Amino acid sequence: MNAHAVGGMPEITYNFAYLDEQTKRMIRRAILKAIAVPGYQVPFAAREMPMPYGWGTGGVQVTAAVLGPKDVLKVIDQGADDTTNAVAIRGFFEKTARVATTTSAVEATVIQTRHRVPETPLAEHQILVYQVPIPEPLRFLEPRETETRQLHALAEYGLMHVKLYEDIARHGHIATTYAYPVEVAGRYVMDPSPIPKFDNPKLDDCPALQLFGAGREKRIYAIPPYTRVRSLDFEDHPFKVQRFAKPCALCAATGVYLDEVILDDKGGRMFVCSDTDYCNGRQVAGHRGEMAAPVGEGA
């Protein structure tokens, strides 16, 4: 290690993208297997990362394994580029891999995301990396890991429908709104990570490679490009995505996922795009919502 003193402190150098080459090889093998068997959870030897579990240790390891020096990285946290998790992970790879980073979903070649899929359609040259807290969609119905593996192996997914049945029995409609189970390539049932079900249709037939990393649970799974992804439902209660009564208050976009922002303690609220990059892009292009700043005042 070429540690030369700067101001009395030794400068630390990292291997490219933090992980050592053998670890990245191991993760790449798991990723290749995951791509070969779409939706199947491949175990891998997840490493301790310099961040707490639940902050994207799985996603970071997958990103580190697929990242090259010429890649352009974007990190999304709940749709936003400027929240703690996104800023921290972006900074992590700027420091350890010296890759270019961006907030633009169009410019990025690797996008690591927590809980959202960008509104901008993805392209073939892009990789979307999801951070996954609990990879097992059957976990809350069947706590035994040995049993859930059997159920996956034999494609016994009646249990998943029991959950949807319970939703309808209790609420009159399927009340699962995030981490909504999907069937991948007609075989494995998969947890799409806690993205809103609004984003489920974007997983289907997506041109980009989609990788899912769960650090604590040590699992990687994948959806290869142009793969059929179907959200589970009943014939008489078909899958539906959330609808919003009003367009985005800043960019007037419709058909996008909106966040509710409380403005005061008198019931004031606004609905804005959860995808900040998409919203900014539309505002720059001149779209104005009802609460947007007048032109010229700047954002």
Place this chain on the structure above:
Amino acid sequence: MTDTPLLIADGLSKNYGNRIGCRDVSLEVYPGEVLAVVGESGSGKSTLLGLLSTELEPSAGRVSYRLRDGRLADLASLGAAEKRLLMRTDWGFVRQNPADGLRMAVSAGGNVGERLMAVGWRHYGHIRDEALDWLAKVEIAGDRIDDDPRAFSGGMRQRLQIARNLVTRPRLVFMDEPTGGLDVSVQARLLDLIRGLVAELGLAVIIVTHDLAVARLLSHRMVVMRHGRVIETGITDQVLDDPREPYTQLLVSSVLAA
């Protein structure tokens, strides 16, 4: 009843280390027949049930079952997928403790509907209608369909467990002390219900019990077990009224007359 057996056990043995669970048991069960396995605690009844239902692996011997297509298959030769399909469609298993056989956090309707969804039912309305139908058959009020079994009494839970098992119209049901832990009046109603359903659906049942009254009421034939061996078999009334083995005589004479 037909003359081709539904299930054949041949020389079944099970050892737990040096201890014997079950030794050289052979028996046949015919379609539509109720077979009671009686004996005192520790006589190997539950081990035998475990072996017949393939939950336990035998140390020696084998179990064959006539599949719906008429083929007689050695259960040990079936793949895991085939075996599980068999267990959730053609078989039922009613356990002594309903909490082991039910999903306690899932509503009554979901419990009954689970097997239907497992065999590919994907229409909520149809699943619910079928569940309501079955709840009525086991005398659970339709307005309890969305309650979970934690809110049910012991007798109701046991009836729900029966509905959950019978919804796919199995041909063979294993019952392990289904009336154990219930008070006498509830027991009587449950037995009545089981008897009615068995006759109506033409089920074959293998029921394990230490209660001779249950065997008398439900079963056509019975086997008496002691120390892991079958010591007497025969028509239920014949065994109970005219027991040949000294141990069976002891069992029958130790029943308290009400």
